[in-house]
Amino acid sequence: MISPEFAQAARDEISRRCVIPAENITVCCIHTHSGPAFFKLAFEDTPAEGELTAALLTSTIESACRAWETRRPATPTMERVEIEGLYGNRNIKFGPEDKSCTVITFTADDGTAVGKLLNISTHPTILNGKSLVLSADLIGQLRLRLEDAWGCPVVCTNGTCGDVSTRFYRQGEGQPELMRTADELTRQVLNGLAPVALTSGEGTRASGVIRMPTVFDARTDEDWKRMTEAIEADPTAPTYPFYSARQQLKLAMSPINLTLVAHFAIFGNVIVITMPGDTLSSFGLKLKQAFPGFEVIVIGYANTYCNYLVPEEEYGKYFETFNSRTPRGACDRFVERIIGTIKSFL
Incomplete structure (x- = not known):
């Protein structure tokens, strides 16, 4: 996972050294459960290892600059x-x-x-x-x-x-x-x-950034209340310790203010969209189906980490909602905003 501060520091330095607009640079990762803690996650107690984070920032910048210089x-x-x-x-x-x-x-x-x-x-x-x-x-x-x-x-x-x-x-x-x-x-x-098939095009047809602030407050959220009641009704369930602790943590963190950020670029008939975390499949399929005649590539874990982006119809059903920092429907509106913004350039 990537913190927004790390991504911004990398983008700023790469931009300075390579004379590339920072908004044209994406820093993303692939995710693993078998690595050290480079970043502190919102819901986890594991502290980041500062020396590793610093070394990663240096290697990220040097790698990008070396690629640019030898292009x-x-x-x-x-x-x-x-x-x-x-x-x-x-x-x-x-x-x-x-x-x-x-x-x-x-x-x-x-x-x-x-x-x-x-x-x-x-x-x-x-x-x-x-x-x-x-x-x-x-x-x-x-x-x-x-x-x-x-x-x-x-x-x-x-x-x-x-x-x-x-x-x-x-x-x-x-x-x-x-x-x-x-x-x-x-x-x-x-x-x-x-x-x-790819269509030729000179450079980028269009690019941009979509930002949408969200607020989750467990004190007033009906889904949080319903989910918590269901969990507490069966303390013997194998998932009880994790789910109960996660719900209480979300309550303690409330209100949770989060800004969802996506970048996009259109090259010929290819649209590249970045998403800020663990995006569920329904959203990815929706983004791809929204642009007939275009090849859509969605890149997750990009430029920040906003936990799980859960569609309204799946909200509250599975593990992913317990690791979400947004209320029901917020991510759906975010995806619709991405689609609407990109369509305005086509």
Whole structure:
């Protein structure tokens, strides 16, 4: 997860050194449950390790600047594959889910691949709290395999994976299961990618930022009251300790003021949208379906972390709402605002 302060510091310094507008820079991550604490999360007691955060900021800035300084002309091509049998909606099997994996290849004039950008939507959480291994988990293993196969850097982004994981598809646990899943995912990507038509365009057609402030107050929120009553009615439930503590924490934090932030850019017939946290699949599908004739790439965990973005029809039903800092319907309005803003440029 990325704090807004970290993302802004990285963007500002990269902007200064590379003379790129800060609003054109996105800092995002892929998420793992098997890494150290680089940032303090809103609901967690684990403190951030300051030395690690500082080192990460330095390496992030240096990496981006080095890429900018060694840039060269390249032509993009897009491919996509639907991933089967490895992950999906973790609340309801075959529920809303985006199993598409998109790869954009940037090819130099001499025919060599300068690099590739990959977008996939799944929680990389095969290694859980039982593991003491430091790992980028499934997406990290996928990246290593693809870089070896393709012979160029592969930048991986995670999409709308808030309710997507390998939960219903695991055949084991720990590192053996991680390696099995990564091997099969790599095989499907390498063998299944199919071309996607891109329209040419000079530069960016349009870009912008959407910001929407929200307020959640457990003291007056009817959903919080209903959910808490249901939890307290059964203290013997296995989920009781976590859910009860989380509800009380949200009460203690209230009112919770949060600003949801999304960036977008339109290149030819490609629309790139960033989302500020764990976005549920229904929202990702809605964003993609809102723009017929366009290829939409949604990048999550970008520029800040606003916890789970839960659609109104799923609010209060599953784990994700307990980790949300927004009231029912707020994220729906945010997504509608994103769609409306982008459509005004088309």
